[in-house]
Amino acid sequence: MMLNAADVKQLEMVSTLKGVVSILGAWLAIVCAVAAALLFPWIYPFAVLVIANRIMALGLLAHEGIHGLLSPSARLNDILARYFCAIPTFISLSKWRLRHLVHHRFVGTSADYDAYLYTYFPLSFSTFLKQFLSGQIFLGHLLYFTDLDQVIKIRGVPTAPVLKSKDTDTLSFLIFLGGVMLLLFLAGWWVEFFMLWIVPYLLCQPMTLLYNCLEHSGVYLDADENRRSRTITGPSWLIGLFLPLNVNFHGEHHLFPKVPQYNLPHMHRLVLAENSNVLFYQSFVDTMKAVILK
Numbered sequence: 001m002m003l004n005a006a007d008v009k010q011l012e013m014v015s016t017l018k019g020v021v022s023i024l025g026a027w028l029a030i031v032c033a034v035a036a037a038l039l040f041p042w043i044y045p046f047a048v049l050v051i052a053n054r055i056m057a058l059g060l061l062a063h064e065g066i067h068g069l070l071s072p073s074a075r076l077n078d079i080l081a082r083y084f085c086a087i088p089t090f091i092s093l094s095k096w097r098l099r100h101l102v103h104h105r106f107v108g109t110s111a112d113y114d115a116y117l118y119t120y121f122p123l124s125f126s127t128f129l130k131q132f133l134s135g136q137i138f139l140g141h142l143l144y145f146t147d148l149d150q151v152i153k154i155r156g157v158p159t160a161p162v163l164k165s166k167d168t169d170t171l172s173f174l175i176f177l178g179g180v181m182l183l184l185f186l187a188g189w190w191v192e193f194f195m196l197w198i199v200p201y202l203l204c205q206p207m208t209l210l211y212n213c214l215e216h217s218g219v220y221l222d223a224d225e226n227r228r229s230r231t232i233t234g235p236s237w238l239i240g241l242f243l244p245l246n247v248n249f250h251g252e253h254h255l256f257p258k259v260p261q262y263n264l265p266h267m268h269r270l271v272l273a274e275n276s277n278v279l280f281y282q283s284f285v286d287t288m289k290a291v292i293l294k
Helices: 007-009 017-039 041-066 074-088 093-106 113-117 125-133 135-143 168-186 190-216 236-242 250-255 261-274 282-289
Strands: 228-231 280-283
Touching: 007 261, 017 041, 017 074, 017 190, 017 261, 041 074, 041 093, 041 190, 074 093, 074 168, 093 228, 093 282, 113 190, 125 135, 125 190, 135 190, 168 190, 190 228, 190 236, 190 282, 228 250, 236 282, 250 261, 280 282
Parallel strands: 228 280
Antiparallel strands: none
16 A cells, blocks of 8 residues: 655654643543532432543553654653553553564564453453453553553453563652651541542543454454554544554554554545555444444
8 A cells, every 4th residue: 555655754743742642631621520529419310421421531641652652852752652641551661662663563463462351352341341340440451551461360351461571661650659648637538539539530441442452353363463452433422432542453553553643534535545444444333243342
């Protein structure tokens, strides 16, 4: 496939302003949802959904940072990704970056640290519910995204192989969590913190596992490497709820990993116009039928 080099270069341009606005937008939505739930308790279920969705968005913005797509400045990119997106959502940017870049090189092979994610499904609904209620999905998330996999060994919990690295965010985590604990102690906001951050965070774990599954499940063995990643189509409200920040354009992301998320829709149109068979496209509903909860 031959796209115009100038078009590709234009779409690969990274904007600090757009990166910061994306982060601020996610945090603003969280603050507004928290305020609404505190003022009007009956809004709480809706607020939890909004917060969970935006926690997912922050995780995806940390993913942008892994690829250096939040700012052209590598230092600023990592500051934004690590301290405003990753650590507040219990993600080690250093650990995830190492895992994720390997994933891009070896998707669909046994060398991919993320292989267990897309070979994990399909599951029966009862098994999925049991793992969610027992906390296995949450624990698997922590073992994957943090350095806990080096100190906690639990059988039966689906997670990637242990990955040791010289780079670590452990100190940053301890400082952040210490600051949060001190703030909660001084303000007495323990209940509010649990109800308006921990509960939404737990809720977003199965959704995170879901979109990780949808990206490659059922297509990862394709002989064509470009078609081992799935681009998911559907109504904007449905995509925004389950696959925010254009993460549904996963085929385009693997083909052009230097394109920031806000330019992926444009890249999607260019690829479609050039050759609609280069990538694997499937509707959200058909994807669910194909790979989820059989």
